[in-house]
Each structure stands twice: as structure tokens, then as C-alpha cells.
Amino acid sequence: MPRFPVTATSATGLSDRVFSRLAARAKDHPGPVHPLHVGDTYLEPLEAARAEAQRTADHPRLHNYAPVQGQPELLDAIAAHLGRRGDQLVDRETIQVTSGATAGLSVVIEALLDPGDEVLLPAPFWPLIRGIINKRGARAVEVPFFDRIDDDDFDVEAALEAAVTEKTAAIYxxxxxxxxxxxxxxxxxxxxxxxxxxxxxxxxxxxxYEELYFGGLPPTPVWARADYQDRCVAVHSVSKAYGLAGARVGWAHGPHAAMEAIRGVQTFSTYCAPKPMQLGAARALTDGAAWLAEARAAYDRAASTTAAKLGLRKPDGGTFVFFDVSARLREGEDTVGLLERCLEAGVLLTPGAASGKDYGSWVRLCFTSVPLDQLEDALDRLAPIVGRRL
Ligand SMILES: Cc1ncc(COP(=O)(O)O)c(C=O)c1O
Structure with missing residues (x-):
């Protein structure tokens, strides 16, 4: 039982250094370091969506609490967005605004799962999701997945079934x-x-990443499918599509019963998301189509450049490439040693172990965190260390 000075068991292993233990050392590196370890963007958001565009003169009581469910302007914009994306009418009551998807997933997991429950986690995965599940006292059950889906002998159902137990309550x-x-x-x-x-x-x-796809037509969102609808709670964000990660605005939607519980937990978590940035997010969703199209095209070029320079398959969407570097390790070297060499060359990457226990010899690179000329410089530095010869 935790007592002073012992901290909570559920906090054990949680750390803010999940993306790279090398990041602190980067400060001592002589010369510039390209930060390709965290998923973010170099683009400034749509002007109307920025913090400085939200003014008390336009929105009296701008700095008061927003309603728990969300600011009405944003709820309208989300309902319209979901209607477009899912090609169906989404009941506004089933939408809950959250402080970004990170807090959103945390609230959803707290509302739907009990401590001791298990969540199937197709791996590799976004580094924070494992900690979010653990923080609830639930257990993340990793299932090697995304790097296998093209293998002829990989049976998706069998792989997931093998990980199901009596305690399994959800799949991410x-x-x-x-x-x-x-x-x-x-x-x-x-x-x-x-x-x-x-x-x-x-x-x-x-x-x-619903808006960041590079193949032309948007993929059908899973939540809009008939075989998902009854049991799916979807969590969205303006962080990636609109370059608003610092705004901390996202939303969840799903079946009524789930959303009632989620709204309850949200009330006792952050109560509401930041009101000024909810207004900014609403502007991004209603007026940001051209901005988004340009961002998507720029990211698409960055994805192609990255794939070509490192000899990798071009990603279908998102902001990352993830690849196995075991063939590039020197005699006796581990992945951390290789990442240190990358840092010496002026580039920070994320260790694959943050994305699952089976990915210790992989690394992750974000191709949207710096402009294309800097990305090219970073890739030229990296290619001799991690590049593949196709
Ligand atoms: C898969 C995934 N989910 C959720 C998040 C968090 O999004 P937000 O900034 O809205 O908290 C990220 C951020 O990198 C992500 O990659």
C-alpha cells in the first residue's frame, strides 16, 4: 500500500521521457539537432484558429468555464465534421469535447474499464497508449500486428483470439x-x-490521423461501419490535422450509454477543455479545409522524400515511418547505441521499444516536425546510419 514517501503503484514506470531518453542529451550537442522524435508540425495553424485570434471583445466571458460537454460552436462544427466523414447524422448528444485525445482516451478508458481489465493492443502502438491503460490499473496486452498484416500466413482473427482472456474488455x-x-x-x-x-x-x-492520408480518397472511418457502431467509442483531435497540438482540444463520440459515463468522468477530470482553444478548434473545423489540403500535400511530399531517402515503403498516412534497424547495428551495439550515433549526426529519433516490447530493434521517425529542406538535411545525415539498400 503506498504511503509517504512511496508513490502509487499505478504510476510506476510512467515517465515523461517516453519519446527519447536521449532528448536531454541533445541540449549538449554542438550544432542544431533535428527533432524527429516527437510527432508535431512546423506549420503554424490557420490564423483564425490561433490562440491570439480569440478575443474577449468578440467572445465575452472568453476565459470562463465552458459547458462540460463542450462549447456550442465547437459541438456544431464537430457534428458537421462527423456527418461529412461518416456520411451519416451523428446525434450531438453523443459528442463529448476533451482536452486533446490523450486526456480523451484517458477519460474513455476510465469510464469503460475497471482496474484489472485487459485491453488488446495491436503492436507496435502510439507510445502513450500503453501508459494510459496502465494508469487505469488495467493491463495492455500487446499483440504483434501492424508489421505482420501483409504476411500471407498472418491470421488477424487468430492472432487476436490467442490474446483474449476472461479479463479482456476492449481492443484499441x-x-x-x-x-x-x-x-x-x-x-x-x-x-x-x-x-x-x-x-x-x-x-x-x-x-x-483521420485527415492525414496520402492516397487520394479518405479511408472510411471504422466508427461509421455497421459492425463497429454499437460498441465503438472514437476519439479525435485537432492536434494533427490542423497543427493545434498545443490547443489541447479533442472529442469522443460513441453509443449513448458509453457517452453518459464518459461525460461523468470528464466532469471530474478536467471539467472542460480550454474555452479559447475550443473556439479556435471550431474555426479550424469550419474554415480550415484549404489549410488542411495544403498541409496534407506538404506531408505527402515529406513522406515520399523520407521513404525514398531511407529506402522504405511510403506510409499510407499519419506522420511517421517505423523501421527495423537490426541489420544496421555495429558489432556489439544495441539500438540505443545506434540512436546515439544518430544524435551525434544531429538527428533525434524515438526508440522502437516505446511502441512495444517486440520492437526493441526498431526506430520511429516523424517526417512532419521540420520543413522539407531541414528534413532533407536530416535524412542525408541519417541515411548512412539507418538507411536501407533496396
Ligand atoms: C495515435 C495517437 N493518438 C493520440 C495522440 C494524442 O493526441 P492529442 O494531441 O490530441 O492528445 C497522438 C499524438 O501523438 C497519437 O499519435
């Missing part, structure tokens, strides 16, 4: 995906739904 789905950049094909999405239905599981759909 993220497409477009951090870190692999994959968009899950229809057959895989359907297989996930079949397992969820067979075992009465919730589906937690992480939609933060």
Missing part, C-alpha cells in the same frame, strides 16, 4: 497508424470487429 484500433503509417485494409478492420463481437469487447478507435 488506430488507423491511419502511429507509428507505422499504415491504413488498415477492410479485411483487417472487419476481422477486428468479428473478435470484438464474439467476446463482447468495446472498440476504442483512435482517429487522430
Amino acid at each position: 484500433v488506430n488507423t491511419p497508424h502511429n507509428p507505422t503509417g499504415r491504413i488498415l485494409p477492410d479485411t483487417v478492420v472487419a476481422a477486428i470487429a468479428a473478435v470484438a463481437e464474439r467476446h463482447d469487447l468495446w472498440i476504442l478507435s483512435d482517429e487522430v
Whole structure:
């Protein structure tokens, strides 16, 4: 039992150094370091969506609390967005604004799961999701997945089934995906739904990259499918699509009963998301189509450049590439040693172990955190260390 000076068991292993233990050392590095370890953007957001564009003169009581469910302007914008993306009317009551998707997933998991429950976590995965599950006292059950889906002998249902126990309560789905950049094909999405239905599981759909796809037409969101709808709670964000990560605005939506519980937990978590930035997010959603199209085109070019310079498959979407570097390790060297060499060359990357226990010899690179000329410089520095010869 934790007592002074012992901290909570559920906090054990949680750390703010998840993206790179090398980041602190980068400060001592002579010369510039390209920060390709954290998923962010070099683009400034749409002017009307920026913090400085929200003015008390235009919005009296701008700095008061917002309603728990969300600021009405933002709820309207989200309902319109979901209607467009899912090609269906979404009941406004089933939307809950959150402080970004990170807090959103935390609230959703607290509302739907009990301590001791297990969540199937297709791996590799976004580094924070494992900690968010652990923080609830639940258990993340890693299932090697995204790097196998093209293998002829990989059976999606069998892989998930093998990880199901009596305690399994949910499965986490993220497409477009951090870190692999994959968009899950229809057959895989359907297989996930079949397992969820067979075992009465919730589906937690992480939609933060929903707008970042490079193949032309937007993929159908999983939450809009008939085989997901009853059991899926989807979590979205303006962080990635609109370059508003610092705004901390996102939202969840799903079946009525789930949303009632989620709204309850939200009330006792952050109460509401920051009101000025909810107004900014509403402007991004209503007026940001051209900004988004330009950002998507720029990221698409960055994805192509990255894939070409490092000899990798071009990602389908998202902001990352994720690749195995075991063939590039020197005699007796581990991945940390290789990442140190990358830092010496002036580039920070994320160790693959942050994305799952089976990915210790992989690394993750974000291709949207610096402009294209800097990205090219970073890739030229990295290619001799981690590049593949196709
Ligand atoms: C898959 C995934 N989900 C959620 C988040 C968090 O989004 P937010 O900034 O809205 O908290 C990220 C951020 O990198 C992510 O990659």
C-alpha cells in the first residue's frame, strides 16, 4: 500500500521521457539537432484558429468555464465534421469535447474499464497508449500486428483470439497508424470487429490521423461501419490535422450509454477543455479545409522524400515511418547505441521499444516536425546510419 514517501503503484514506470531518453542529451550537442522524435508540425495553424485570434471583445466571458460537454460552436462544427466523414447524422448528444485525445482516451478508458481489465493492443502502438491503460490499473496486452498484416500466413482473427482472456474488455484500433503509417485494409478492420463481437469487447478507435492520408480518397472511418457502431467509442483531435497540438482540444463520440459515463468522468477530470482553444478548434473545423489540403500535400511530399531517402515503403498516412534497424547495428551495439550515433549526426529519433516490447530493434521517425529542406538535411545525415539498400 503506498504511503509517504512511496508513490502509487499505478504510476510506476510512467515517465515523461517516453519519446527519447536521449532528448536531454541533445541540449549538449554542438550544432542544431533535428527533432524527429516527437510527432508535431512546423506549420503554424490557420490564423483564425490561433490562440491570439480569440478575443474577449468578440467572445465575452472568453476565459470562463465552458459547458462540460463542450462549447456550442465547437459541438456544431464537430457534428458537421462527423456527418461529412461518416456520411451519416451523428446525434450531438453523443459528442463529448476533451482536452486533446490523450486526456480523451484517458477519460474513455476510465469510464469503460475497471482496474484489472485487459485491453488488446495491436503492436507496435502510439507510445502513450500503453501508459494510459496502465494508469487505469488495467493491463495492455500487446499483440504483434501492424508489421505482420501483409504476411500471407498472418491470421488477424487468430492472432487476436490467442490474446483474449476472461479479463479482456476492449481492443484499441488506430488507423491511419502511429507509428507505422499504415491504413488498415477492410479485411483487417472487419476481422477486428468479428473478435470484438464474439467476446463482447468495446472498440476504442483512435482517429487522430483521420485527415492525414496520402492516397487520394479518405479511408472510411471504422466508427461509421455497421459492425463497429454499437460498441465503438472514437476519439479525435485537432492536434494533427490542423497543427493545434498545443490547443489541447479533442472529442469522443460513441453509443449513448458509453457517452453518459464518459461525460461523468470528464466532469471530474478536467471539467472542460480550454474555452479559447475550443473556439479556435471550431474555426479550424469550419474554415480550415484549404489549410488542411495544403498541409496534407506538404506531408505527402515529406513522406515520399523520407521513404525514398531511407529506402522504405511510403506510409499510407499519419506522420511517421517505423523501421527495423537490426541489420544496421555495429558489432556489439544495441539500438540505443545506434540512436546515439544518430544524435551525434544531429538527428533525434524515438526508440522502437516505446511502441512495444517486440520492437526493441526498431526506430520511429516523424517526417512532419521540420520543413522539407531541414528534413532533407536530416535524412542525408541519417541515411548512412539507418538507411536501407533496396
Ligand atoms: C495515435 C495517437 N493518438 C493520440 C495522440 C494524442 O493526441 P492529442 O494531441 O490530441 O492528445 C497522438 C499524438 O501523438 C497519437 O499519435
